[in-house]
Amino acid sequence: MADLKQIEIARLAGVSQATVSRVLKGDPQVNDEMRERVLAVVQELGYVPDARAQSLRSQRTRLLGLVVHRAPDALAGDPFFSALIASIIEQAGRHDYHLCVDTARTARSQRAIYEELLRTRRVDGLILVESETHDKRIERLSCEGFPFVLIGRYDPADAVCSVDNDNVGAAFMATDYLLRTGRRRIAYIGGPAGLTVTRDRLQGYKNALESHGVGYDPRLLAFAEFTERSAASAMAELLSLTPPPDAVVGLDDLIALSAMREAKRHGCRVPDDIAFIGFNDSPLCRYVEPSLTSIAVEIPVLARKAAEMLIALIEGREPQPKRQIVPARLVKRESA
Amino acid sequence: MADLKQIEIARLAGVSQATVSRVLKGDPQVNDEMRERVLAVVQELGYVPDARAQSLRSQRTRLLGLVVHRAPDALAGDPFFSALIASIIEQAGRHDYHLCVDTARTARSQRAIYEELLRTRRVDGLILVESETHDKRIERLSCEGFPFVLIGRYDPADAVCSVDNDNVGAAFMATDYLLRTGRRRIAYIGGPAGLTVTRDRLQGYKNALESHGVGYDPRLLAFAEFTERSAASAMAELLSLTPPPDAVVGLDDLIALSAMREAKRHGCRVPDDIAFIGFNDSPLCRYVEPSLTSIAVEIPVLARKAAEMLIALIEGREPQPKRQIVPARLVKRESA
DNA sequence: TTGTAAGCGTTATCAC
DNA sequence: GTGATAACGCTTACAA
Numbered sequence: 001m002a003d004l005k006q007i008e009i010a011r012l013a014g015v016s017q018a019t020v021s022r023v024l025k026g027d028p029q030v031n032d033e034m035r036e037r038v039l040a041v042v043q044e045l046g047y048v049p050d051a052r053a054q055s056l057r058s059q060r061t062r063l064l065g066l067v068v069h070r071a072p073d074a075l076a077g078d079p080f081f082s083a084l085i086a087s088i089i090e091q092a093g094r095h096d097y098h099l100c101v102d103t104a105r106t107a108r109s110q111r112a113i114y115e116e117l118l119r120t121r122r123v124d125g126l127i128l129v130e131s132e133t134h135d136k137r138i139e140r141l142s143c144e145g146f147p148f149v150l151i152g153r154y155d156p157a158d159a160v161c162s163v164d165n166d167n168v169g170a171a172f173m174a175t176d177y178l179l180r181t182g183r184r185r186i187a188y189i190g191g192p193a194g195l196t197v198t199r200d201r202l203q204g205y206k207n208a209l210e211s212h213g214v215g216y217d218p219r220l221l222a223f224a225e226f227t228e229r230s231a232a233s234a235m236a237e238l239l240s241l242t243p244p245p246d247a248v249v250g251l252d253d254l255i256a257l258s259a260m261r262e263a264k265r266h267g268c269r270v271p272d273d274i275a276f277i278g279f280n281d282s283p284l285c286r287y288v289e290p291s292l293t294s295i296a297v298e299i300p301v302l303a304r305k306a307a308e309m310l311i312a313l314i315e316g317r318e319p320q321p322k323r324q325i326v327p328a329r330l331v332k333r334e335s336a
Numbered sequence: 337m338a339d340l341k342q343i344e345i346a347r348l349a350g351v352s353q354a355t356v357s358r359v360l361k362g363d364p365q366v367n368d369e370m371r372e373r374v375l376a377v378v379q380e381l382g383y384v385p386d387a388r389a390q391s392l393r394s395q396r397t398r399l400l401g402l403v404v405h406r407a408p409d410a411l412a413g414d415p416f417f418s419a420l421i422a423s424i425i426e427q428a429g430r431h432d433y434h435l436c437v438d439t440a441r442t443a444r445s446q447r448a449i450y451e452e453l454l455r456t457r458r459v460d461g462l463i464l465v466e467s468e469t470h471d472k473r474i475e476r477l478s479c480e481g482f483p484f485v486l487i488g489r490y491d492p493a494d495a496v497c498s499v500d501n502d503n504v505g506a507a508f509m510a511t512d513y514l515l516r517t518g519r520r521r522i523a524y525i526g527g528p529a530g531l532t533v534t535r536d537r538l539q540g541y542k543n544a545l546e547s548h549g550v551g552y553d554p555r556l557l558a559f560a561e562f563t564e565r566s567a568a569s570a571m572a573e574l575l576s577l578t579p580p581p582d583a584v585v586g587l588d589d590l591i592a593l594s595a596m597r598e599a600k601r602h603g604c605r606v607p608d609d610i611a612f613i614g615f616n617d618s619p620l621c622r623y624v625e626p627s628l629t630s631i632a633v634e635i636p637v638l639a640r641k642a643a644e645m646l647i648a649l650i651e652g653r654e655p656q657p658k659r660q661i662v663p664a665r666l667v668k669r670e671s672a
Numbered sequence: 673t674t675g676t677a678a679g680c681g682t683t684a685t686c687a688c
Numbered sequence: 689g690t691g692a693t694a695a696c697g698c699t700t701a702c703a704a
Contacts, residue, residue: 005681016691021683048455052397053681055388056696063436072426072636076419076619083412085421089439090408098458100436103425106644119384122434169697257623283412286564287593288622289600300408341697350674357699367673388696392680 004047012045013037024049064092064310065123067102067113069130075103079282080299084151088127095311097124109127110137118146125310127151147313149306153196161313163305163324165297167197170328171204171249172211174295175278177330178247179212183275187220187238187245189231189255198223198251201279205249219247224255231258239266246274247336252287253278253294260292260335273297281329290334301326340383348381349373357660372413399427400646401459403438403449405466410562411439414590415618416635420487423639424463431647441593447473453463454482461646463487466531483649485642489532497649499641499660501633503533506664508547510585510613510631513666519583523556523574525567525595527587534559534587537615541585556581560591567594575602582610583672589614589621589630596628596671610672617665626670637662638670 010017015034022030023038031089042049045125055061066088068081075081089099100123114137117123128137138160141148150162171188178186188205190198202221209216219241221232231250235258238245245265248263250256256278260270268274270290278285281296305326311317344358346353351370358366359374377383391397402424404417425435436459438634440449450473452458454642461483464473474496477484479617488496507524514522526534538557545552560571567586571594584599586592590652592614596606603611606626616662617632641662645655 007681015682018683018691019689022690025683031689034690046451046455048391048451050681051456051458052388052391052395053696054678054683056386056392056698057682057684058698059388059696061388068422070422072419072422075422076415076635078418079412079415082414082418082421083408085418086406086408086439088412089437093438098436098438100434101421102429102434103422115382115384119382120387122387206361207565249448254623282622283590284623287597287620299412316460343697351700351703354675354677354700355673358674361699365673370674386697389680390699392682392696393698395680 004039005050008036009041009045009047013041030315045228058172060123060314061123061124062097063100063123064088064097064307065100065117065126066115067104067110067126067128069104069110071105072103077236080280083299084129084303086301088307091304091307092232092311094214097307097311114140116283124314125149125286127310147310149310149313151302151306153335157323161309161319161322163302163309164324165302166325166327167200168204168207170279170297171201172208173204173328173330174249174279175205175208176211177233178249178275178277178336179208179214181275181336183247184214185217185220185243185245186214186247186249187222188249189224189234189238189251189259190221191224191226191251191255193223201249201251222250226245226252226254228254228258230261231255235259235262239263239268244268244274248276250278253280253282256294257284257288257292260288269335271334277336281331285331285333293333293336294331296329296331298326298329340381341386342383345377345381346373349377365546394461395457396650397458398426398433399436399459399460400433401436401438401453401642403440403453403462403464405440406562408439414562415620416588416616419464419635420639421586423636424643426535426644428647430494433643433647437444450476450572454480460650461485463642463646466533481611483646485646485649487638487642489536493659496604497547497645497658499638499645499662501662501664503536504540504543506615506631506633507537507542507585509540509664509666510615511541512547513582514552514585514611514613514672515544515581515613517672520550521553521556521579521581522550522583523558523581524585525558525560525574525587525591526572527560527562527591529559537585537587560594562588562590564590564594567591568598571595571598572602575599575604580604580610584610584612586612589616589618589628592621592628592630592671593624596624607672613672615664621667621669629669629672630667632665632667633666634662643670 006020007017007163010020020038023035037129087093092099102113104113127149129151150160153164224230250259256276260276263274278292278294281294285292305324312319342356343353345356356374359371428435438449463485465487485494489500490496560566560570584595586595594614596612599610614628614630617630621628621630641660648655
């Protein structure tokens with residue numbers, strides 16, 4: 001069973017080993033009668049070619065690589081990555097590719113992992129997430145001509161293949177929705193001020209206010225760390241304004257959620273007194289009370305497109321366009 | 337850069353290609369002077385051996401396989417798998433192994449995936465989760481002598497290598513706690529009835545009832561798929577009983593949460609009218625209202641042990657003991 | 673101690 | 689059309 005190779009099939013079918021290979025590859029040049037004979041033996045013995053030998057010979061492993069920069073416990077709680085992984089696997093599977101996932105916590109181990117995956121040719125291509133603005137890895141991969149696709153933003157945008165969600169558009173969508181439902185004093189709680197996502201979404205927020213002719217009040221802006229407490233205290237401060245905000249756009253679901261809790265603790269009714277919108281449409285949203293309206297960034301779409309692009313690159317097709325933007329989607333629930 | 341092989345290193349270092357291989361393998365037989373020469377060239381050119389060639393030659397891919405039986409969207413929201421994946425990767429990495437994750441939704445595709453991973457020798461071993469009581473895959477793998485470790489239970493227990501959390505004990509712990517806090521009509525919502533985890537936890541539930549001398553009422557049992565709707569409708573049915581349950585043990589946090597929401601929608605107060613306990617202590621638990629009491633199964637420990645055992649098997653060491661049990665832990669919150 | 677050479681199981685290029 | 693045969697890049701007897 002274990003040592004079943006083409007040569008064995010060939011012997012039993014009374015043909016040469018090369019013919020077995022041809023039949024398996026679907027070569028149209030082979031005689032029907034021989035094809036039948038070979039396929040019969042293959043079927044009977046359940047022969048499947050050895051991926052290792054194929055990899056060496058074809059210089060292709062049919063393995064996509066994904067490296068995640070999170071400690072295991074951080075990864076564990078993050079719905080983004082599990083969604084990403086699951087969707088990449090699915091899309092890869094359609095093209096008969098598999099996914100190899102690695103984690104790299106420290107900067108050193110990151111370099112090592114990339115080095116390893118790239119140089120050992122263990123994977124045919126890489127999907128990169130959470131890249132920084134000037135990312136050595138990216139320059140490196142570009143130089144080497146190694147196939148890779150970025151999830152996120154990069155400048156110059158057309159230098160690399162990338163997919164991203166439309167952060168400006170997503171925040172516009174959230175704010176616009178609140179304005180349409182009659183809210184006028186809309187606060188924005190961002191994450192750390194340096195993050196591009198914080199800034200992009202702030203931009204979308206401003207755009208929406210402007211498009212409705214609603215004045216922009218800088219006092220309604222707050223920035224929080226990614227902790228419950230930080231978001232809560234930002235919210236407390238916003239509530240001390242007169243008049244207080246009647247809606248809040250939070251950078252992500254956890255921030256929105258923590259803010260919402262704080263508001264409730266101050267006796268606000270949600271959504272009557274104040275509405276809340278988060279981002280990511282994480283599983284959490286459905287389970288809290290009131291359930292949290294959220295802007296879904298379509299991670300499965302993102303992942304599918306990334307995998308699709310990467311496979312195209314690997315197989316020598318130049319993806320067009322090189323940059324794809326996935327629109328966001330409003331998931332309406334009780335909080336707004 | 338791309339076509340850098342040992343023979344090239346050998347040429348530049350003025351040695352034979354075999355010597356390069358020996359140096360890289362850390363063979364103590366080689367002359368120090370030669371080793372220096374070779375390593376210098378290796379360093380300078382940043383040579384790394386081709387994993388594909390190594391795989392073919394050594395008959396080892398250094399890849400562990402994990403197959404997950406969930407649709408991508410079900411996987412996406414499930415903290416269990418992300419925790420599992422993350423911890424396996426980490427442990428594997430310590431031994432210079434990588435992880436290949438696949439999903440298989442349908443029974444047919446499951447077979448196909450196993451077939452593929454096993455027969456193509458794409459991975460050196462498999463970690464199996466969510467096995468069923470009489471699992472063809474397991475018999476198959478055993479027959480073939482393919483290295484694999486089960487996360488979960490299997491009979492006879494010493495036929496295969498496995499790690500498991502103490503599901504019977506965990507459910508006992510949950511049910512016992514509810515009984516001690518005065519609950520008497522305790523319902524159990526399992527997952528699909530064939531799953532061993534469903535049955536083991538049912539057993540623990542029954543054991544606890546018995547140990548408290550509380551009668552077992554089969555009407556208080558329900559089985560749900562791993563979807564919100566399914567758990568909710570199971571809960572709705574339980575609520576229609578007279579009298580309704582005063583506590584629910586859910587197979588996992590998501591099931592417990594979905595059930596809890598359904599109960600609240602029916603006007604039940606939690607925990608006053610009805611208490612809820614889930615399993616896994618997922619991040620979600622803290623954010624819902626009321627926060628969910630949960631039995632923590634130590635997934636990282638489970639994953640680490642599984643990976644450790646699998647690697648031992650692959651490398652020809654017989655793990656002792658063949659079965660490892662990881663105890664559970666009660667995390668008390670508001671819902672019970 | 674180092675070099676030579678025979679595979680590992682495929683695929684692909686030749687002749688026939 | 690089909691069958692030898694040479695790679696693919698590495699490991700490892702075996703020879704020197």
